[in-house]
Structures are given as C-alpha cells and as structure tokens.
Amino acid sequence: MKIYKAENYDKLSERAASIIGAEVVSNPECVLGLATGSTPVGTYGYLKKWYHAGLLDFAGVRSMNLDDYKGLKPDNEQGYYYFMKQNLFQDINIKPENTHIPDSMETDSEKACSDYERTIEESGGVDLQLLGLGHNGHIGFNEPGEIFEKNCHCVTLAASTVEANKRFFERAEDVPSQAYTMGIGTIMRAKKILLLVSGKDKSGILNRVINGPVTPKVPASILQFHPDVTIIADKDALSEVDLQERKGRTIYE
Numbered sequence: 519m520k521i522y523k524a525e526n527y528d529k530l531s532e533r534a535a536s537i538i539g540a541e542v543v544s545n546p547e548c549v550l551g552l553a554t555g556s557t558p559v560g561t562y563g564y565l566k567k568w569y570h571a572g573l574l575d576f577a578g579v580r581s582m583n584l585d586d587y588k589g590l591k592p593d594n595e596q597g598y599y600y601f602m603k604q605n606l607f608q609d610i611n612i613k614p615e616n617t618h619i620p621d622s623m624e625t626d627s628e629k630a631c632s633d634y635e636r637t638i639e640e641s642g643g644v645d646l647q648l649l650g651l652g653h654n655g656h657i658g659f660n661e662p663g664e665i666f667e668k669n670c671h672c673v674t675l676a677a678s679t680v681e682a683n684k685r686f687f688e689r690a691e692d693v694p695s696q697a698y699t700m701g702i703g704t705i706m707r708a709k710k711i712l713l714l715v716s717g718k719d720k721s722g723i724l725n726r727v728i729n730g731p732v733t734p735k736v737p738a739s740i741l742q743f744h745p746d747v748t749i750i751a752d753k754d755a756l757s758e759v760d761l762q763e764r765k766g767r768t769i770y771e
C-alpha cells in the first residue's frame with residue numbers, strides 16, 4: 519500500500535490526476551474505473567485541463583463507473599451518468615460508446631447487475647479503479663454488512679448514505695433507496711486501485727480502513743489485501759490516522 523500525504527485538496531487532486539494521466543499515456547486503450555461523489559471532482563478538473571493542453575488523449579480509453587442509483591433516468595441531474603458528463607466526459611474526447619455505467623433504468627436488478635459485470639469482464643477488466651470513501655467505509659455503494667459481495671449487485675442504501683447524499687437532491691425523500699454497484703470482488707479485480715480521501719470528517723474511518731481489521735463492517739478495509747493500492751489523502755483526512763511503518767506500506771510526503 520502506498521500512501522501519499524497531500525498538503526490540501528488541490529494537491530490531492532493534482533497527484534491523483536497525474537497517476538490517472540500516467541495510466542492513459544502508458545496505455546492509451548486502458549479501462550478506467552471511475553467514481554462519483556465530491557472527492558474526485560478536482561481530479562477530473564486536472565484531467566480536463568491537461569486534455570485541453572494537449573497532454574492527454576482519451577480517444578481509445580474506456581470507462582466503467584462504479585455505481586448508479588436504481589430508477590433514475592440517465593438525464594436526471596442527480597444520476598451518475600449526468601454527473602460524469604458534466605464533470606468530465608463532455609470536456610474530453612472519450613467516445614460516448616466507450617463509457618459504461620450500470621443501467622439505472624433496468625428494473626430487473628439481477629439482469630442489470632449481471633449485464634454490467636459481463637461488460638467489465640468483456641473489456642478485459644479495469645486497469646485503474648478510482649475510489650472515494652463513504653463516511654461508513656463504503657466504496658462504490660458497498661455498504662457495511664456481514665459479507666464482502668463478490669459481484670455487481672443491487673443494494674439498499676444505508677440511512678447514513680441517504681443522509682450524506684441528500685445534499686444533492688431537492689428533498690431527502692427524493693434520494694433513491696436502492697442502487698446498483700460493482701461488488702467488492704469486482705473492485706478488487708482491478709489491476710490498480712486509487713483511493714482518494716479528503717477532510718477531517720473522514721479521518722476516523724480512514725484510520726480503520728488502513729489500520730483496522732479487514733472486515734465487511736468497514737468495506738474499504740479489504741483494500742489492505744490488494745497488491746497495488748494507492749491512497750492519496752489530504753492532511754485533514756490523515757489527522758487521526760496512525761502512519762507507523764508497517765510491512766508493505768510506503769508513505770510519501
């Protein structure tokens with residue numbers, strides 16, 4: 519596990535974009551696993567900037583998003599396809615047919631999830647998966663539970679997730695109660711993983727992710743077992759994290 523300490527959110531975003539940019543340059547047909555939420559917005563900002571500066575070319579890149587709410591139309595402003603279009607896709611030259619996200623309008627959950635898992639497999643698998651961290655340790659929409667879900671599945675969102683995400687909706691009742699998400703197994707099959715964490719309010723959970731026991735009660739703790747995981751966190755997010763030397767851990771200032 520590599521842990522980068524970033525001075526602030528902007529430096530975190532720049533560092534994350536440089537890792538994604540390096541992937542795109544070294545493998546122009548790479549499969550990027552992308553994330554929504556507020557944390558990666560700055561990273562997408564740098565990718566757009568470097569694309570416009572002629573440093574990055576996304577013409578051959580394919581993308582797989584982690585998750586989407588079940589039942590929201592693709593043009594719904596709270597839907598994750600809309601989010602990706604607004605925050606990244608419309609400003610770079612990725613081909614729309616190369617961008618993938620679970621089918622939020624598919625009412626048959628099993629079909630939506632098995633179709634998406636197949637799409638990922640047929641792409642050859644995710645080369646670099648970007649992740650944000652939920653306050654309860656969720657990654658994608660994998661909420662704390664009794665088991666690590668292997669594949670894409672339909673989840674009922676935790677009350678705390680609905681609470682955290684209601685800021686994006688007009689009314690709390692508008693937050694969908696269910697979502698389709700890559701499973702923990704799907705995420706762990708990515709060749710490389712990049713987890714971004716910002717803010718003091720995530721510090722306690724980040725410490726459990728990095729130093730705590732690996733448990734489905736803290737879904738992101740499974741990342742301790744991934745052979746190629748990089749965490750970029752700002753000072754605030756690291757304020758309660760024990761960063762003592764450990765085997766397999768490298769810390770970059």
Ligand SMILES: O=P(O)(O)OC[C@H]1O[C@](O)(CO)[C@@H](O)[C@@H]1O
Binds near residue numbers: 652657683
């Ligand atoms: O980056 P944020 O907005 O704190 O969200 C953290 C996580 O929560 C989600 O938005 C889902 O609730 C994820 O998509 C994201 O990784």
